[in-house]
Amino acid sequence: xxxxxxxxxxxxxxxxxxxxxxxxxxxxxxxxxxxxxxxxxxxxxxxxxxxxxxxxxxxxxxxxxxxxxxxxxxxxxxxxxxxxxxxxxxxxxxxxxxxxxxxxxxxxxxxxxxx
Amino acid sequence: xxxxxxxxxxxxxxxxxxxxxxxxxxxxxxxxxxxxxxxxxxxxxxxxxxxxxxxxxxxxxxxxxxxxxxxxxxxxxxxxxxxxxxxxxxxxxxxxxxxxxxxxxxxxxxxx
Numbered sequence: 001x002x003x004x005x006x007x008x009x010x011x012x013x014x015x016x017x018x019x020x021x022x023x024x025x026x027x028x029x030x031x032x033x034x035x036x037x038x039x040x041x042x043x044x045x046x047x048x049x050x051x052x053x054x055x056x057x058x059x060x061x062x063x064x065x066x067x068x069x070x071x072x073x074x075x076x077x078x079x080x081x082x083x084x085x086x087x088x089x090x091x092x093x094x095x096x097x098x099x100x101x102x103x104x105x106x107x108x109x110x111x112x113x114x115x
Numbered sequence: 116x117x118x119x120x121x122x123x124x125x126x127x128x129x130x131x132x133x134x135x136x137x138x139x140x141x142x143x144x145x146x147x148x149x150x151x152x153x154x155x156x157x158x159x160x161x162x163x164x165x166x167x168x169x170x171x172x173x174x175x176x177x178x179x180x181x182x183x184x185x186x187x188x189x190x191x192x193x194x195x196x197x198x199x200x201x202x203x204x205x206x207x208x209x210x211x212x213x214x215x216x217x218x219x220x221x222x223x224x225x226x227x
Contacts, residue, residue, distance in 0.1 A: 001161070004158075031213060033214065033215075035217075042202070042217045042218060042219050042220060043159065043217040044217070045214055045215070045216060045217075048214065092158055092159075094158075094159075094215075096213060102147075102206070102213045103149075103161050103164065104149075104161070104213070104215050105161060106151075106158035106159045106160070107158050108157060108158045109157075109158050
């Protein structure tokens with residue numbers, strides 16, 4: 001399985017600011033995804049991070065609010081822009097390889113609190 | 116996209132088998148059933164997946180009915196560390212990616 005590192009692991013942010021979350025994988029992966037988990041809720045897929053092209057967003061999520069970069073096969077960033085308290089969530093990076101059953105692996109998440 | 120239905124919560128005694136059911140009556144022929152769990156404050160952990168045959172690994176067994184409309188995850192000897200939310204997911208194939216769409220899951224409590 002992949003070793004997935006997310007930074008920051010936890011942060012408290014002011015309303016109206018933006019925060020960029022980094023996801024680093026220890027090996028090249030085919031697929032990278034970003035999820036959000038609001039308090040007490042299940043995981044919601046934000047977008048698929050595509051290497052060298054614009055991310056593919058799920059319904060209800062837009063690039064202006066959650067810009068995503070994926071410059072190579074081991075790294076991606078998610079920015080949460082113009083934050084409000086409703087953005088307080090865990091943001092999780094997940095990765096997968098073609099083959100090996102196409103299993104998806106998750107990082108430990110970035111806990112974000114907006115005050 | 117196939118959706119899954121799971122009981123919101125279950126409990127079992129430590130050392131006994133935990134059997135977690137999942138209904139996925141609209142699953143299509145090329146969709147896999149995946150199981151993940153999330154222990155409090157951690158990222159989801161992959162457990163097992165299958166297409167139509169029963170599967171077993173070091174963590175659990177997955178039993179899929181012949182019509183593929185339901186499945187059961189079996190933890191053969193549950194421990195307190197197995198207390199977690201368990202997610203049954205039918206993997207969606209879209210474009211060139213393989214997305215996982217999470218439902219509400221089953222909160223399993225293993226009792227001493």
